């Protein structure tokens with residue numbers, strides 16, 4: 001059956017993606033830059049992201065779930081894929097069959113991995129985020145015996161801020177990892193995500209794990225100058241009507257036309273990830289004319305004041321303004337959520 005066309009599309013810039021990865025690789029100094037591609041490549045499409053970054057030379061990919069690893073395992077040597085959330089007992093056999101490498105996060109996961117044959121794995125140390133990982137209080141002499149640790153890693157809780165906890169986590173990671181390396185085989189160490197890379201070479205170790213910066217986000221202001229925009233969002237105008245001054249637009253009439261207005265409705269809504277926070281706040285652009293969002297964003301629709309654009313017709317495509325930094329400031333929604341919330345109803349086309 002023919003695919004129905006979508007009235008919403010993401011235009012994804014493959015060159016900008018690769019540019020951003022190369023920039024993060026350069027900023028990582030002598031460390032190899034990997035790529036966090038969890039959550040469907042932060043909403044862009046994991047397979048397309050992995051194919052492009054692998055082509056550019058990236059050799060370490062980080063996903064959260066085993067199912068996400070399975071989704072991309074035919075694109076790269078599977079042992080280049082690390083499963084950050086670890087694995088459950090029921091998935092060990094499958095993980096070994098696919099050949100992806102789990103990140104073991106707890107003594108229980110380590111014991112399970114050893115019981116199922118041991119060998120090559122990654123290990124997450126918790127140096128202060130207090131989320132996932134082996135804590136300093138959980139390490140004993142025999143815990144890591146017999147493991148071949150590919151990447152010994154930890155994760156920073158405050159890398160997007162200048163906070164004393166960054167140096168504290170770095171120091172604890174140095175100490176814990178030095179102790180472990182003394183008794184078991186550890187190939188490489190890794191601490192920094194995108195923002196962590198900007199904290200300086202002391203944070204780089206052997207492998208870095210940028211995510212948001214690859215996709216055009218800047219989790220620290222210093223990243224902005226290095227990063228190009230990857231995602232453009234477009235939506236199609238379904239209907240245009242004229243409304244008299246005083247007309248109420250959308251659910252609960254949160255916008256009342258101050259003048260006679262030309263109002264367009266497009267086919268994007270919060271179910272696509274275009275969040276309700278853009279109600280009476282977001283905007284679109286057509287032929288360089290800015291078209292404010294008026295009224296509430298609904299599930300599948302949004303309304304724009306298009307009085308300023310006489311040329312705009314039903315069926316035309318407008319650019320939804322979704323520049324991550326500006327859109328995040330405007331909506332109060334973190335750049336991460338703006339990307340990972342992008343839904344499955346978009347056509348994603350790479351250019």
Ligand SMILES: *Cc1c(COP(=O)(O)O)cnc(C)c1O
Nearest residue numbers: 036155193194195209210211212
């Ligand atoms: C998501 C994630 C990253 C990437 O972080 P960004 O801030 O997007 O660069 C790196 N490491 C771990 C453990 C993660 O969960």
